[in-house]
Amino acid sequence: MSAAAEPHWVHARKEPTALARFFDNKAVLVIACLFPAVGLLTVFLTYPLGLGVFLAFTDTTIGRRGVWVGLENFQYLASDPIFWGAVFYSVFYTAVATVLKFALGLWLALLLNQHTPFKSLIRAIVLLPWITPTVLTAIAFWWIYDPQFSIISWVFVEALGWRTENFNFLGSEWPARFSLIAANVWRGIPFVAISLLAGLQTISPSLYEAALLDGATPWQRFRYITVPMLLPILAIVMTFSIIFTFTDFQLVYAITRGGPVNSTHILATLAFQRGIPGGQLGEGAAIAVAMIPFLVAATLFSYFALARRKWQQGEGND
Amino acid sequence: MASVAFRDVRKSFGSTHVLHGVSVEIPDGEFVVLVGPSGCGKSTLLRMLAGLENITGGEILIGGRVVNQVPPKDRDIAMVFQNYALYPHMTVRDNMAFSMKLAQAPKDVMEREVLRAARILGLEALLDRFPRQLSGGQRQRVAMGRAIVRNPQVFLFDEPLSNLDAKLRVHMRSEMKELHQRLRTTTVYVTHDQIEAMTMADTIVVMEHGHVRQAGPPLELYDRPANLFVAGFIGSPAMNLVEGAVTPDGFRCADGTLLPLPRHARPTPGTAVYGIRPEHFRLDPHGMPARVQVVEPMGSETQVVLRIGEVPVTGVFRERIAARPGDLLPVSPDLRLVHLFNKETGERIAPAMEETHA
Ligand SMILES: Nc1ncnc2c1ncn2[C@@H]1O[C@H](COP(=O)(O)OP(=O)(O)O)[C@@H](O)[C@H]1O
Ligand SMILES: [Mg+2]
Numbered sequence: 001m002s003a004a005a006e007p008h009w010v011h012a013r014k015e016p017t018a019l020a021r022f023f024d025n026k027a028v029l030v031i032a033c034l035f036p037a038v039g040l041l042t043v044f045l046t047y048p049l050g051l052g053v054f055l056a057f058t059d060t061t062i063g064r065r066g067v068w069v070g071l072e073n074f075q076y077l078a079s080d081p082i083f084w085g086a087v088f089y090s091v092f093y094t095a096v097a098t099v100l101k102f103a104l105g106l107w108l109a110l111l112l113n114q115h116t117p118f119k120s121l122i123r124a125i126v127l128l129p130w131i132t133p134t135v136l137t138a139i140a141f142w143w144i145y146d147p148q149f150s151i152i153s154w155v156f157v158e159a160l161g162w163r164t165e166n167f168n169f170l171g172s173e174w175p176a177r178f179s180l181i182a183a184n185v186w187r188g189i190p191f192v193a194i195s196l197l198a199g200l201q202t203i204s205p206s207l208y209e210a211a212l213l214d215g216a217t218p219w220q221r222f223r224y225i226t227v228p229m230l231l232p233i234l235a236i237v238m239t240f241s242i243i244f245t246f247t248d249f250q251l252v253y254a255i256t257r258g259g260p261v262n263s264t265h266i267l268a269t270l271a272f273q274r275g276i277p278g279g280q281l282g283e284g285a286a287i288a289v290a291m292i293p294f295l296v297a298a299t300l301f302s303y304f305a306l307a308r309r310k311w312q313q314g315e316g317n318d
Numbered sequence: 319m320a321s322v323a324f325r326d327v328r329k330s331f332g333s334t335h336v337l338h339g340v341s342v343e344i345p346d347g348e349f350v351v352l353v354g355p356s357g358c359g360k361s362t363l364l365r366m367l368a369g370l371e372n373i374t375g376g377e378i379l380i381g382g383r384v385v386n387q388v389p390p391k392d393r394d395i396a397m398v399f400q401n402y403a404l405y406p407h408m409t410v411r412d413n414m415a416f417s418m419k420l421a422q423a424p425k426d427v428m429e430r431e432v433l434r435a436a437r438i439l440g441l442e443a444l445l446d447r448f449p450r451q452l453s454g455g456q457r458q459r460v461a462m463g464r465a466i467v468r469n470p471q472v473f474l475f476d477e478p479l480s481n482l483d484a485k486l487r488v489h490m491r492s493e494m495k496e497l498h499q500r501l502r503t504t505t506v507y508v509t510h511d512q513i514e515a516m517t518m519a520d521t522i523v524v525m526e527h528g529h530v531r532q533a534g535p536p537l538e539l540y541d542r543p544a545n546l547f548v549a550g551f552i553g554s555p556a557m558n559l560v561e562g563a564v565t566p567d568g569f570r571c572a573d574g575t576l577l578p579l580p581r582h583a584r585p586t587p588g589t590a591v592y593g594i595r596p597e598h599f600r601l602d603p604h605g606m607p608a609r610v611q612v613v614e615p616m617g618s619e620t621q622v623v624l625r626i627g628e629v630p631v632t633g634v635f636r637e638r639i640a641a642r643p644g645d646l647l648p649v650s651p652d653l654r655l656v657h658l659f660n661k662e663t664g665e666r667i668a669p670a671m672e673e674t675h676a
Contacts, residue, residue, distance in 0.1 A: 206403035209370050214417035214468075215391035224416070228407040 055285035062279040073286035083287065086265040089177060090294070093252075093266055094245045097184045101241060102234075104185065105192025110226075112193065113200045123194070130190035138254030141183040145169035145255065173263035176256055180264055183251055188244070192237060199233035200226070239302040243295055267291045319504055320381030320394075320471040321346045322367065328375035329362055329528075336362050337528040339376065344521070349498050349505045353515040354525035355551075360508040361400075363525075364474050367506060368397050381471060396465035397474040400481070402457050404449040404464075410436075411445040414463045435466040438497070455486045462494075466501070473505040479514065491517055512552050516540070524548050546664035549593050549657060555621060558631040560592045561661060569658075575627030577606075580653045585667055593657035596621065599633035605650030608633075610641045624649065 022028060056073060060066030077083040112123060129137065144151055153166035169179045203226065211221045249268040252258070258265035258273060265273070267287055275284020322344040329337040336359045344350045352360045365371045367378055369390030377384050385393050405413050411432055412419075418428045436442045439459045449457055458478060465473055478494075479487045495518050498505055509515055515522045516536045523533040524547070532544040536552075543549035549557045562571040564585050569577040569592045577592055579585075597619075608624035608631070615621075620639045624631050624647065633649060641647050658667040 204401070204403065206399050206401060207405060209368075210397075210399065210403040210405070210464075211416075212370070212390050213368060213395070213397055214464075215420045220420055225405065 052285050053289055055282055056289040057286075058282045060281040060285075062276075062281060066282050069282070073283050074290070076283070077286060077290065082262050082265065083270065083290075085262060086267050086270040086287070087290075089264060090246060090266040090268075090291075092177070093181055093184070093248075094242055094298075097181050097188065097245050098238065098242055100181070100185045101188045101192050101245075102238065105189050106196055108189065108193040109196035109200055110222075112197050123197075126193055127190050129187050130194075132187075134187070134250040135254055137183065137187050138251050141179075141186075141251075142255050145179050147171060170256055171260060173260060176260060176264050180252055180255060183255065184245060184248060187251065188241060191244075192241060195233065195237040196230065199230050199237075202233075203229045235302045235305075239299050242298045242302070246291065246295060246298065319346050319502065321379075322350075322472055322504060322506065323379040324363070324367075324376070325379070326376040327363065327366065327373065327378060329359070329366060329371065330374050335528065337374075340525075340528070340530050341376075342523050342530060342533055344504060344506065347502045347504055349495070349507065349518060349520045350523060351507045351509060351515040351519035351521070352523050352525060353509055353512055353551075354531075356510050358525045359528040360510075360525055361476055364397075364476055364506060364508050367472075368395055368474055369393050394471040395474055396468040396470040396472075398458075398461045398465055398476065398478045400477040402449075402461040402478075402481075404457060404460055406449050409446050409448055410441060410452070410460050410463075413449070413460055414467050416464070417468055431467045432463075435463040438466060438500075439463050454482050455490065458482060458490060462497070471504065473503050473507075475505065475507040477509055478507075480509070480511075487514075494518065513554060516552065522552075524551060526551075542666070543593075543657065544666050546591060546593075546659045549659065549666075553595055555596050555632050555634065557593050557595045557657070559659075560594075560629055560631070561589075562592060563587065563589045564658070571627065571629050573628040575629050577626070577629075578651065578653060578656075579658075580656060585658055589661045590667060591659040591661050591664075593659060594631070594651045595655065596632040596634040598652040598655040599631070599635070599649045600652060601635060601637060601648070602650040603648055605648040607646045608649050610639075610643050610645045610647050612643065613639055613641065615639070622647070 016024065023032075055066075057068060057070060058066035059069045059072070108126060112119065112126070116122065143149065147153075147166055147168055147170070150167060150169065152169075153163075156163045157166060168175065170176045207225050207229070208221055211225050216224065246266075247268055248266065249272065252264060252266055253269045253272065256264045258269050262270075267290060271284045271287035271291075273284075274280045274287060278284070322342075324340050324342045327337055327340045328335070340359075340363060342350070352363060354360055362371060366373050367380075369385070369388065373386050377386060379385065380393055380395070405416065408416065414432045414435055415428045418431060423431075432445070433442070436445060439462060441456070441459055441463055444452060444456060444460075449460065452460065458481075461478070475494075479490050482490060491514060498518075507514075507518065519536055521533060522536050522539055524531045524539065526547050531551075532539055532548045539548055539552050543552060543557075546559065550559060560569075560571055560577065562569055562577075564570075564579065564587045566587065567576060568579050569590070571577065571592075606626050608626045610622060611625055611630070612623040613620065614623075615638065618636075620635050620637065622633045622635065622639055622641075624633055626649075639647070659665065660667055
């Protein structure tokens with residue numbers, strides 16, 4: 001609106017300095033931005049992983065630099081019944097614990113998603129097993145499973161009088177296996193429950209109202225709305241849960257150390273047992289490397305079977 | 319099809335009272351629009367009819383049956399939500415067939431009903447798409463399709479057009495009205511937009527703060543608003559409402575300006591509110607001189623903001639106005655269409671105006 005004769009004020013542009021031009025160069029920027037990430041990954045991820053894989057193909061022991069032996073470690077393990085026992089129990093431990101964690105975790109998440117009194121308090125309590133240090137959990141369970149001082153035995157023998165003798169939780173192989181699974185489930189439920197609760201809360205309440213008007217029973221609302229809407233998150237949580245469980249070490253090692261008679265060794269504890277106390281670094285590394293295919297398979301399964309949902313993508317017509 | 323009745327319906331959320339005794343009778347097959355400003359309780363009333371909110375007091379009847387204790391699925395109603403609430407993981411076909419699938423209808427019946435609804439709404443080509451792959455208008459139509467396949471006694475709509483752009487809204491408005499004329503299903507439609515209410519309704523129910531302010535056919539509300547709230551809410555641009563007092567000479571505004579009252583009608587003197595719609599001013603060489611403030615030509619008509627004395631009013635004229643801001647334009651209100659309201663209660667001062675029409 002001002003008179004056209006008035007000259008416009010123009011912001012003076014300074015010529016960029018040589019340094020500024022250098023940092024504006026795309027190639028320099030790319031390298032500068034990538035360097036920290038690549039550096040960290042190399043030092044803290046790739047190097048230990050690479051070293052571990054390398055060791056698996058050597059006969060290194062503690063205190064002696066080994067030589068390249070090719071697949072010898074793996075050939076030896078293939079004929080080792082203790083290794084196959086650990087493979088079996090790793091899979092069994094992971095499968096049973098995962099199923100239980102998801103069944104109970106989903107149930108808990110559904111409960112917490114209702115309007116219950118003291119909701120935030122209950123949520124805080126649910127998180128407790130998760131924030132407890134694993135070793136503390138292990139010690140607690142070790143005590144709970146103790147042949148003499150077990151509280152469970154006390155309840156059944158002294159308080160209820162239903163049994164005459166104490167339980168022997170960790171003394172024989174199957175009770176020991178299930179006892180470890182119970183401890184793992186107790187510890188893992190909060191992660192599953194809280195993650196699934198977050199997933200449940202992203203489901204719009206009006207979908208349930210629409211289903212209610214469409215005549216859906218509570219079970220049908222769960223089956224046709226909750227489950228399909230939760231599946232993508234379920235897949236991710238399950239992938240993580242499987243990886244955590246399969247690679248679990250602390251709980252098992254602290255409670256049973258793989259016993260009795262190697263019946264509760266999982267691959268991680270066996271690898272440690274052979275590698276560090278046993279001194280056979282190469283063999284321990286080979287056991288650890290043997291875990292990789294299982295983890296890759298579990299990840300691919302949950303990613304492809306559960307996570308990819310066509311309705312989530314804005315794809316064109318069929 | 320069925321009639322619907324609200325009898326002294328009340329609702330509170332804890333100690334917050336949202337509805338204070340709403341009574342409305344809706345005859346079978348009618349298209350009723352609940353309209354009112356945001357937060358007045360329209361959605362709450364609709365959700366109570368659907369069975370999604372419990373009823374604090376009073377009775378709701380569908381087809382003569384009290385449904386207070388009837389669960390939503392047995393009320394035989396279908397609802398279109400404001401956000402459509404389409405199941406994102408189901409195709410359009412499955413979305414529409416869901417209610418029949420739950421009722422375990424035979425496959426061929428399901429397919430037939432879905433196709434019937436799809437044909438009515440022009441959705442045949444979209445049946446295999448997911449909601450995410452549809453535009454806003456198409457989603458709105460799928461939500462209607464999901465309601466239509468149910469063949470319900472009553473359709474409920476909660477602001478179904480408010481997420482659409484202006485042009486599509488006008489289009490869907492006439493499409494929905496046509497649909498109602500075809501299906502003749504009793505419909506309760508909630509909106510905050512009085513134009514939607516005026517254009518679509520057989521009966522408009524105007525609500526404010528949980529009270530029904532007036533119910534009736536659109537033109538009756540327009541011609542004879544029962545109170546100040548309805549007078550100001552219905553009609554666009556809004557009715558001019560001027561405070562002042564009735565005197566033997568006419569209506570005297572606060573600043574002394576005198577507005578004419580109908581000659582035969584002499585309501586009892588006293589303070590009142592004078593109402594005149596913008597379109598009921600006409601250009602009149604013998605009228606009151608009004609100073610032009612703003613001229614807004616719209617092609618078919620011209621909207622002018624005027625000042626009569628110190629009183630600001632809006633006028634809408636069919637003529638094209640050449641006047642510029644500051645000019646004087648002689649105008650006069652159509653005396654047959656002047657409204658008077660009680661200033662305290664806001665109620666229409668009825669007897670005076672009745673005489674005018676006689
Ligand atoms: N679940 C609820 N809890 C408490 N107050 C509510 C709830 N739902 C609605 N209200 C209140 O009731 C009033 C009416 O809401 P609503 O029926 O949604 O209005 P609208 O006419 O805009 O659809 C509002 O003041 C709102 O804050
Ligand atoms: Mg609303």
